[in-house]
Amino acid sequence: MKKSTYLFLFISLFSLQTAFGQNAAKEEKPVRIVGVAVTGEAEEPVPYATAALVNPEDGTTIAGAVADGEGKFFIAGFGLGTYTLQLSFIGFEPISVRGIEVKTLTGEINLGNIKMEDEGVALEEVTVQGQRDLIEERVDRTIYKAENDKTTAGGDATDVLRRVPMLSVDFDGNVSMRGSSNIQVLIDNRPSAIAASSIADALRQIPADEIKAVEVITSPSARFDAEGTSGVINIVTKKNNLTGMTLNVNSGFGLRGSNLSLNGSARTKKLGFSVGGFGRTGYNINGRFENEQMFTTPDNSLASVLQEADTRRNDLFGRYNFGVDYDIDKYNFLTGAVNFGIRNSNNYQENFFTENYQEGQLINRALRETDVVDESNTVDVSLNYTKTYEKKGKEFSILTLYSRNKRENSFTNILFEDDFQTIDSRLRNDNPSKNEEFTIQLDFVNPMGEDGNSILEYGAKNILRRAFSDFSYLQADGADGEYVENENPALNNDLTYDQNVTAGYASYTFNLLKNYTLKTGLRYEYTMINADFRDETEANIPSYGTLVPSVNASRKLKNGNLIKAAYNRRISRPSLRFINPNIDASNPSQISQGNPLLDPELTDNYELGYSTFFKGLVLNFTGFYRNTTGSIQAVRTVQDDDIIFTTYENIGREQAVGTNMFTSITLGSKLSFNGGFDLYYAMLENGLTDPLLAAENQGWVISGRMFGNYTLPKNWQVQLFTFARGRRVQLQGTSGGFAVYGLSLNKQFAEKRGSIGFGAENFLAKEFIIRNELSTPTIMQSSTSALRNMNFKVNFSYRIGKLSMDDRPRRRRKSINNDDLKEAGGGQGEMNQNR
Template sequence: MNQHPYHLKHAMKKFLLICVGLLSVQLASAQFPISTAPQRKAIPGTADDNTPKGNSKITGFVVDSAMTKAVEFASVALVSKTTNKPVDGAVADDKGKFTLNKVLAGDYKLLFTFIGYENKTVDGIKVEKGKDIDLGVVKLSSKAKTLEEVTVTGQKDLIEEKVDRLVYNAEKDITAKGGDASDVLRKVPMLSVDLQGNVSLRGSSNIRVLINNKPSTIVAGSVADALKQIPADMIKSVEVITSPSAKYDAEGSGGIINIITKKNTLQGLSLNVDAGVGNRGSNLSLNGSYRKGKMGFSLGGFGRANYNLKVDVFNDQTNFGPNGNTSRTIQNGTGKNSGQFGNYNLGFDYDMAKNQSLTAGVRYGVRNMLNTQDYDIQSFVNGNKTGTLFRDIDTKNLSGTVDVNVDYLHTYKKPQQEWSISTMYSRNDLTNNYDANDKSAVDAILNRQKNINHSNNQEATLQTDYQTPIRKNQLIEFGAKGIMRKVSSNYDYLYANAGDPLTQDPKQPSGALDYDQNVVGGYTSYTYTTKSRYTLKAGARYEHTSISASTREGGEIHIPNYGNLVPSVNLSKSIKGTMLKLGYNRRIQRPGIQQLNPNINAANPQNISIGNPLLRPELTDNIELGASRTIKKFFLNATFFGRKTDNMITQVVQSSDTLAGGLITTYQNIGSEHALGSNIFGNLAVSSKINIGIFSNFLYSQLKGKAPIGGGISQDVSNSGLNVSGGFFTQFTFKNGWGAQGFAFLQGSQVQLQGRRGGFGFYSAGVKKDFKNKKGSIGLAGENFLTKNFHMHTQNSSPQFTQVSDIYIFMRGVRLTFTYKIGKMTMDAPRKKGKSVNNDDVKTGGDGMNQQQGGGTPSTGTARPR
């Protein structure tokens, strides 16, 4: 029986190995067409009882000779020098490693092949009985004609389709140089990123964002803020997991986004410098690494400053009172935003033994966001003007985040068998304050108001996972996880008339929220691959959540414990070059601190926001059917999906009972959603130098719920409509290290329970020149450079109010980027890293639009329990 071990991160890798293994044997047969006698070809990952068995092994790593990175899924054919026939075959895994097991003694040669690379033959391999051979690193050369040219090897280098996810490889993005993660995510199929950086997947903002397969407290409060702290230059790929397996936490009803950063597997000392300067922002990044033998260290820092960001806001809202009176408020405002972001990390890894590794890391993130807004607010009652209020608002959103992890991995002789223990401690401390001054028409201060909101989110996680193959085509995984979280928020309100010191506001009492949450879960998952190229991955996860919560002013909040069984099934099949996928999963969405925090944000007195500590989780059932195919130079991927959400956490707006013309925004478990949609993505590799892609997203959603209308009364509300978005990108590579790239995206208006949120557009273009020594580059990129501003029009309404908001965002920008690599490195065989904690179980805040409508960043804190 002929067996070829291989490593497998995800079940789809096994399916790919079978398909590519067939190709490797066919290529090898074509390379050595000597004998015409019929032979049975051995397929990697399957049995062939007619193949003679030996007791020797050949291993090694396949890497790109120019870019010093692994060549994933490279084909390896073992050819007998006696018959000049391929007698065995294997496929490299995602780390470039290949293994040939049970090789008979004899003289051989190895043929290495992969699309976009020159074939390579390693001759003179003499296998002795019972002795293993380690070839070390085998380098494949690109088919590029000169070192100055860059070869675009096809769509599969840009998009990878797997049984439960889509992988977007972002390493060649020119326009993102000097940008942040939101610039990269805008170009990922199925994702939509608005102009504030809020991310949605298939029309749902209930998603989890991971960094290198694990959560970070920089994401815990606001995804939009967290993306600004991640430099685009450090992103290797983005995984969009639309149908998560049972191995993932049950949170994230819309799916999971996993951002993979670049890692170094080289020996020696290196330092990378990335810098950029522009009219809207500047950045500087220094990343160093050192590796000697079994031990490696990395130290890096990234800093980014945003400035000259301007927003104009117009807001017109009318309240219809029960006594027939009509109160109207018209607001005009101008805002300026600035921010400084930092992300610093120290990493360590150590190969304790051949089959044991230890990794550890410390990461510190800092955010300093400042927002100033000047408003004039005109009030009317029954059409008669009653006054004008001028208000200046200064908002500070500061945070410091610490993540510490220690992970251990133990592998076994049996391929794919491994056991891991992962631990993590995180803490996020936030300060979210605002100062407001009410002024007269002659700019004299009438009174002052201050809201102070300090919050923190800390969590400790312990997790263990085990997986082992069953026979040759089956894999079973199971594990357990415990998360202990403690979230707190303290808020105070101060007030003073002109000339008086600030004191406690009698109309707004201070308060505090303490929210402890413990989640204990376990899962099992089973993967089965048939000889007819079906891959089935099915599993179930159970999570039990216990909550203890209280407020200073109201005492204990009675929130019952709950348990959830979350099944998942993913099936894929390759038919004549077309991959078909069918998946079902159930997800839960727990509320975050932005939804729970009872702090009242009254920076804009006519648009008040407040959280709801009584929120319960929502449940979503998802089903999807996808197909992808490569037709010559054209790659096409189409996915159709449906979802049903109950107990939906919905942002609702209602008229204020005490403030004429005022609106209050809060959250309720009052909604349900039925949605149908599709994602279509196509890419054409016109030539090795020109690549063009186009994508579109269609979503029809139907929302139902009960919206409060004041006085403790609610009424049935429903809304439905089509949401459309799409865009295109193009990439060019030229001689002498020159390259260019363009991108455009258009998002239509979005259906909400009480109206529609405005759409927006975004585009960018860039050019880059690599230095001759390939150690650096210089580039120029522009964003929205032909457009003065973007206009977003949003409408909300009910029988009690109407609200119209127009936001004008000034984002015209240009930046110059520079990168350089210092130090000399040598290739080291990639090592399998320890697994890490992956907490993907919390709902983010609102869509961010109310911040602009409401005249300031909500002072609700941004840490979230999960």
């Protein structure tokens, strides 16, 4: 199916829904409840607050709506009776308005301004019936309220993202959105060196208890970097505008890992500080793998390799931060932060047997042991200035960020003699690398028109990036021989890779007709690259410019329903995982090498979404089409000595058409469920004509999740979570599916200042098995990985100190959005390699 066909289908569906909405508008308007969500004392609007009309007798939700950008909402679709209104939004305590009497089926019930207090201020003053919402739908994003999910207590961001609609997270913590792992991950609206180095590692370093929400932005506007095939994920940590001092203690221990975090904050009227630390260790992470590959050698003989090994992994992660913000005066303020991250990971392969066959005859059998060390430390330093104006919404900001990531990758391969006892030789590969970035960004927001509903945004950004990779191979005889460095430049060299990205953008948001909102934008990015090697070899990589348009449209329908459509273009620059010339031979039968001459990928995205609310049911549906050209794909060939060699080329085209659906159901005041599924059809091809290299593949990919919560007396809660992902279609084969699940019991005490929980994860199976397949005209490979991840854990948290409201206006803290490189399937990203 051609791209134009999909585009025509989306436009037709959008026009059809609009026609239905216009016909419905001609009918006589039924009774409705209207109101405005505002902050406590300042009475400023609370945009996009969620309103639900509840039956006070059984807690059933009758109807609902989402407020607009001015905090205004209206609810329709209910009958005569007496109801309770529940109003909620991230960062505010949910509030209930009781005794709303509906005596006629026409007219309007105006509740006026409804004041919402900041969270933590009036915990004992507000009584909320029913479950607090976990999902909030906005015009341009879906928000998962992680702070309301107690099943993640004691875990990390990986556990949180597994519960978020439209996201999939595999066993190694690698994140994908709608089947694509090429996404942009931000922490508090800004990039982080830990996320740039490896998204999977970044997630392990962020404690779940410190995550307030996760925002999934599938169609980013021109203000965002053009990186990311699928979109943007913003992890929002817990912040506040309160005065006083507080300290949070969170700890947990389990069969597979333990964690401890301390986070404190202090604030006066103008000056605020925050400091925190988090440590997590993983142990008893054991498993095994088996690999069988058959291929045709260069001399046209049939060869095969069988491999098996026991695996073991130990991890240690840490993240430490210090932040300060200062209000210069009413309209000017500064923010600064320093974040440190550490990562130590050791992966062992023991009893690593390899058998080589030629025409069915065994010709060699070898025993190895492999030790892979992956260590890194990161630092982010940011300083931001923001100026606001008397005119509401007008804002100017200068944002700066310095990031550094130093990484040490190495592996040691020990080969035994035929007796499988005596060490014959040792091979070591050292690959230290470093990535440094300095970014400056200027943004200006100017509301226009008398009502201020039209918004003009424009700005500029520059990223100076330098990556360095040093690699060498060393060989030693026996168990005690000295290592000798290999003189081959292909095995002993270094790469310096300088990149300069300059960008400018403009975006305009305005209301069209009565219920339409249109947001258009245009972004231009110009990239200059200089790469050279220590042996004076130069890689000639031409500069290139990229024009990135974006269009987002939405229409509000009856009963607070919303329909939205979007188009945007994205760019994905290759990271060091793809360009690093270091040869990875940790498995001697399968070696790989990057290609410094790779070009970026370009992706066009189209989507159509619909959200509705009906008697305790929240339903969100999205259809999408994605087309990627110049896709970076692996090219595999068979070399002498029965070795499969892998490198990368811009030879692929990827298409995907599919849907996401999410639903939330409330049954009474104590029981709730939410869940959803992702389904898409993937079509991949590499466009080559050589029959030995040409490849294409297609097929369905599905994944789903479910979360259930039941409230027991005396502040006890039982929660169940499960996530499953089917096999994924790849250009030359498939990767296997898997499932995870968990059950937890939590209790709050000491006026909700403390909590204790007991959890069990994957407790019905001894191990999980994942099967991957690779198929080319000359190579057939089947591999099996098994992971023992049954876990039992105990979690404890307690909050010391008290915060109270100050009289400062609520301000949106801004920071740089920066992460513009293609992520590898293994979670690798920014200018660093992860084995």
